[in-house]
Amino acid sequence: MTCPEELDPVRLLTPRAREVLDAARVVLERDGWDTLTMRSLADELGIAAPSLYKHFASKDALRTQLIALALKEFGEAVRPVTGVAALVRAYRDVAAGHPQLYRLATSGRLDRDALPPGLEDWSGSPFLEATGDPHRAQALWAAAHGMVILELDGRFPTGSAPEATWDELVTHFR
C-alpha cells in the first residue's frame, strides 16, 4: 500500500540524489546518525565529500529527506493491517527492521515546514483507523513508541521487552 503521489518526498529528487539517499540509509543503519559524516557517506558512494553538496545543500537537508522517507515507509508498512494487535505488531516489526532510521525519525524536534504537508498526519493515521478515536489513537501510538524506543535502546532489564509486556500493552487497548 503506497502513499499518495503528492506526499512522496522522493518525487522531486534527481536520480543521482536518490542514490545518495539510498547510500545514506546504509551508512545510517550501520553507524547511526551522529557518526554519519559527509565523509563517511562519500566513502560509501566512492566519491569525494564535497561532491555531495551538488545533491544536497547541507547535512541537515539530507536529514530532512531521510525523515520524510521514514514517515512514508513506516506509514506504508503498517497501513495494510487491521486491528490494534496487528497494528502494534507491524509497528514494532518495521521499527526493529530499521532501528536507526526509526530513531532518527521519531526523536527530537521535527521541522514540519520542511516536510510535504500532510505526510506526518498520513503516517499516523493507521492508529486513528484502528482505534476510532483521536485520543485513544494518540495514547496507543505513544505507548507503542515508548515500548519500541526503550527496546531499541536496550532499556528493559532483560535486554529486550518480553512478549508478555507487549501482550499486556495490547490487551489494555483492545
Added chain:
Amino acid sequence: MTCPEELDPVRLLTPRAREVLDAARVVLERDGWDTLTMRSLADELGIAAPSLYKHFASKDALRTQLIALALKEFGEAVRPVTGVAALVRAYRDVAAGHPQLYRLATSGRLDRDALPPGLEDWSGSPFLEATGDPHRAQALWAAAHGMVILELDGRFPTGSAPEATWDELVTHFR
C-alpha cells in the same frame, strides 16, 4: 522520600565536584547535552575549561554522574505517591520540570556498569508497586515514557498531549 545511602551517586564526590555537577545541570537544562561543552560549563563556573578535568576525568564521566543523579531524583519524586493515576501524574510532572535531564537519562544506551548497582531497579520500582505485576509495570512505564518524550519533543500535532490523551492512558491501566 530519599533513596538509600548506598545508592546515592553523589556520596563519593568532593564538595567542589558537586558544585561542578550542579553547574552542569544548569547548562544542560539551558542548552541541552549536545551543545553542553566543557568550555560552556567552565564559563558557567567562571573557570577555565581544563580545570574541570581535576574533578571529572572526561565529559563522559560527567554524563554518567548526571544520569545517576537523574535516576535518584526521579525515583524520589514519584515514590511517595500511591496508585497508577498519581504515579503517572508525578512521572509526567518531574519530567516536564527537568526536560533535558530526563532526555539525557532515558535516551540512548545506558552504561549500567558505571551506575551504583541497584539504582536503576530502585528508580523504576514505583511502577512495580503501583501495578503489582512486572509486565504490567514495564508496559505502564513504557507508555508513560512514550507520552512524556513525545510531548517534550513537541511531537503531538497540538504541541503537547491533550489531557484527554493522558486520561485515556491512565484509564487503560487502572
Added chain:
DNA sequence: GTCTATACAAAGATAGAC
C-alpha cells in the same frame, strides 16, 4: 584548584578547475 598554552582530531562547508 586554577591558570595559559597548545596539541589533536574531526566535521561541515566553499572555491575553482576539469
Added chain:
DNA sequence: GTCTATCTTTGTATAGAC
C-alpha cells in the same frame, strides 16, 4: 558531476607552571 585543496570552527583533552 566529480575532483583537489583549503578554510573555519569546534571540541576534548594534556602539559606544566603557579
